[in-house]
Amino acid sequence: MSQAAATFVRGVARENPVWIQMLGLCPAMAVTTSVTNGLGLAMATLSVLVGSNLVASTIPIPERARLPALVFIIASFTTTVVLLLEAFAFTLYERIALYVQIIVTNCVILARADGFARHNRPHIALLDALGVGLGFAAALIGLGALREVLGSGTLLSGMEHLFGEATRNWEIRVLPKGFEFPLALLPPGAFLLAGLAIALFRPVKDT
Amino acid sequence: MNLRTAVHLGVITSLGSLMVLGVSQFTEEARTENRRDALESNLMELLRGDAPMTFDLDASRLETPVALCDTQDGLQAAVIPGSASGYAGHIGFVAAVRGNGEISGVRVTSHSETPGIGDVIEADKSDWIHSLRGRDAQATFWELVKDGGDIDGVSGATITLRGLVKGIGKSLSQPLPECAE
Numbered sequence: 001m002s003q004a005a006a007t008f009v010r011g012v013a014r015e016n017p018v019w020i021q022m023l024g025l026c027p028a029m030a031v032t033t034s035v036t037n038g039l040g041l042a043m044a045t046l047s048v049l050v051g052s053n054l055v056a057s058t059i060p061i062p063e064r065a066r067l068p069a070l071v072f073i074i075a076s077f078t079t080t081v082v083l084l085l086e087a088f089a090f091t092l093y094e095r096i097a098l099y100v101q102i103i104v105t106n107c108v109i110l111a112r113a114d115g116f117a118r119h120n121r122p123h124i125a126l127l128d129a130l131g132v133g134l135g136f137a138a139a140l141i142g143l144g145a146l147r148e149v150l151g152s153g154t155l156l157s158g159m160e161h162l163f164g165e166a167t168r169n170w171e172i173r174v175l176p177k178g179f180e181f182p183l184a185l186l187p188p189g190a191f192l193l194a195g196l197a198i199a200l201f202r203p204v205k206d207t
Numbered sequence: 208m209n210l211r212t213a214v215h216l217g218v219i220t221s222l223g224s225l226m227v228l229g230v231s232q233f234t235e236e237a238r239t240e241n242r243r244d245a246l247e248s249n250l251m252e253l254l255r256g257d258a259p260m261t262f263d264l265d266a267s268r269l270e271t272p273v274a275l276c277d278t279q280d281g282l283q284a285a286v287i288p289g290s291a292s293g294y295a296g297h298i299g300f301v302a303a304v305r306g307n308g309e310i311s312g313v314r315v316t317s318h319s320e321t322p323g324i325g326d327v328i329e330a331d332k333s334d335w336i337h338s339l340r341g342r343d344a345q346a347t348f349w350e351l352v353k354d355g356g357d358i359d360g361v362s363g364a365t366i367t368l369r370g371l372v373k374g375i376g377k378s379l380s381q382p383l384p385e386c387a388e
Contacts, residue, residue, distance in 0.1 A: 061219075072216075076226055083234050083238070086238045
């Protein structure tokens with residue numbers, strides 16, 4: 001496998017930011033009460049990640065002040081994404097704006113910009129951002145699906161907030177009404193399920 | 208060396224600020240319009256044909272009571288934003304009252320109550336909030352039935368509903384806003 005392809009695949013699987021590196025656990029647990037919310041935050045995170053990795057690999061970052069410089073770059077991209085959401089995807093903005101704003105403090109993005117993008121060429125940094133971003137998305141969507149099925153008994157509800165009215169009927173009822181398990185939607189449920197997922201991913205890490 | 212770092216940081220922050228400023232300017236119109244549209248469609252849903260169907264809101268956020276007036280008949284309805292304390296923090300809501308004092312509808316706009324239990328206050332999750340429609344704002348005793356009031360509770364969500372009902376009562380005890388002559 002070429003270096004470029006390896007960079008991309010690594011982020012998705014063997015170095016999955018959430019399940020293997022355990023970075024970004026806070027947003028991963030805060031928003032994932034449904035697939036829709038997880039997907040929305042994952043898309044926003046992916047765009048910030050691509051932007052900050054590209055900038056960090058293109059312009060020279062002052063060595064002695066690299067943290068303020070990188071955090072500023074990430075904050076600029078995050079604010080931009082929030083503004084664009086508010087302008088072009090308002091219903092989604094209303095649901096996830098709070099969590100999108102705290103992407104600034106998402107250590108996955110800072111770790112990629114500081115630990116990888118800074119020392120690599122832009123196209124490699126871009127592939128890294130896409131790989132890690134998709135890995136983050138997979139983790140959020142997976143946890144979101146699990147919590148939504150257990151807690152609300154549905155899957156893909158609220159998709160119209162992401163992709164418009166035509167997708168309203170994507171909702172699937174998995175558990176009959178009355179069999180939901182609300183704990184899965186609460187923070188303790190998120191910790192339990194995330195802990196299980198991390199345990200399940202141990203074999204991947206050890207290989 | 209320090210000066211170089213400072214200049215370097217200065218360049219990065221200027222570029223970042225320029226980007227944010229540019230996007231902010233570029234999207235300003237769309238963002239204000241979205242906020243106003245969202246607010247108007249919420250109000251429309253609350254008033255459902257009970258009041259003049261066109262109204263002009265200057266603000267894109269509802270912060271104080273707004274009177275919806277008719278040039279001949281005076282006050283048609285009033286939209287009153289309020290806040291209550293629930294089981295897990297503040298509950299924001301908007302109440303719409305017709306000119307004759309009848310509740311046209313109430314909607315919760317923000318809350319952090321327990322999912323699956325306290326979210327009976329959401330209009331699309333439960334019928335509870337719809338049961339307030341048609342009540343007389345002044346004549347209703349805004350407490351839960353189990354506290355001696357007029358409003359039916361929901362088992363499991365007593366603290367949420369007790370707080371919300373009190374909050375609604377408090378907001379509605381203010382005189383309705385008046386129409387400018």
